[in-house]
Amino acid sequence: MHADNWAIKAKRMGYRSRAVFKLEEILDKLHSDKTYKNVLDLGSAPGGWSQYISLMHHKTKIFAIDLLDMDPITGVTFIKDDIGNIDDINIINPYKxxxxxxxxxxxxxxxxxxxxxxxxxxxxxLMSINIANKYSKDTNAAMIIKTFQNNNLKSLRKHMELLFKIVQTYKPAASKNKSAEIYLYGAR
Ligand SMILES: C[S@@+](CC[C@H](N)C(=O)[O-])C[C@H]1O[C@@H](n2cnc3c(N)ncnc32)[C@H](O)[C@@H]1O
Known part of the structure; x- marks a missing residue:
């Protein structure tokens, strides 16, 4: 499907961004039947990913952080801040x-x-991966991160492999072919 059609589909379905379909595809491939208790969304605005998780998993507690404002979503606690300040966000601290x-x-x-x-x-x-490492459970935890195909990709993957047992790369259909964006999945 052409990138614009993903955007039209997102609008029709009431999603805030077409990025939703990338997350949906990766989660479906990985473990569609899994439920999540606590989810952390780093760089969440305008909120497509948080919206998707909250719609699919009604009981999940979701924390979302972004430098930009984000309109409220049921089940999502939004914090307007830099992810670099996460250790100072009191509301998230108990969930470390x-x-x-x-x-x-x-x-x-x-x-x-x-x-x-x-x-x-x-x-x-690197900051996102280190946050995931510090804030995730020791076992049965996963991370999905967007990055780009460039000279740093190998080092980034290596860093992730130090912290997660399984690391895989995904290029979802909803991601434009010509875009260098790519997604890494880590699980432990
Ligand atoms: C591609 S958008 C996220 C889209 C979102 N997943 C969705 O589905 O709506 C990337 C976001 O990262 C945020 N961002 C960039 N640097 C950040 C930082 N240091 N701390 C928090 N958010 C940041 C930007 O403000 C932007 O909203």
Missing amino acids: GKFDLVISDIAPNLSGIKSVDDENIFELN
Whole structure:
């Protein structure tokens, strides 16, 4: 399907972003029957991913963080902040070590200078992976993270492999073919 058609489909279904279909596809491939108690959504705005999890899993407690504002979603506690400040967010602190799924669709503002953008993406991705490691349960926990195919991808995957037992790469159909974006899944 053409990228624009995914956007039309998202609008028709009442989703806030077409990014929903990428998450749906990855979760379906992995473990469609799984339920989640606590989910952490890093870089959540406008809220498509949180919206999808909350619709599919009514009982799940979802925390979502973004630098930008996000309209409320039932079942989602939204915190407007930088993910780098997560250790200072009192409402999330009691859930440290209790998340069974951490999702990160984070993307920095692009400068247009490839080497600078690649480094910024890498730093943000590393931060997301380290947060997932620190805030997830020791076992039966998973992470899904968006990144980009560039020179840092190998190092990023290696870092994830140190912290997760299984690491896999996904390129969902809803992700534009020509886009360099790619998703890493980690489980332990
Ligand atoms: C592609 S969007 C996320 C889309 C979302 N998954 C959805 O389905 O609606 C990426 C988000 O990452 C956020 N972001 C970038 N850097 C961040 C940071 N350091 N802390 C928190 N959010 C950040 C941006 O503000 C942006 O809203």
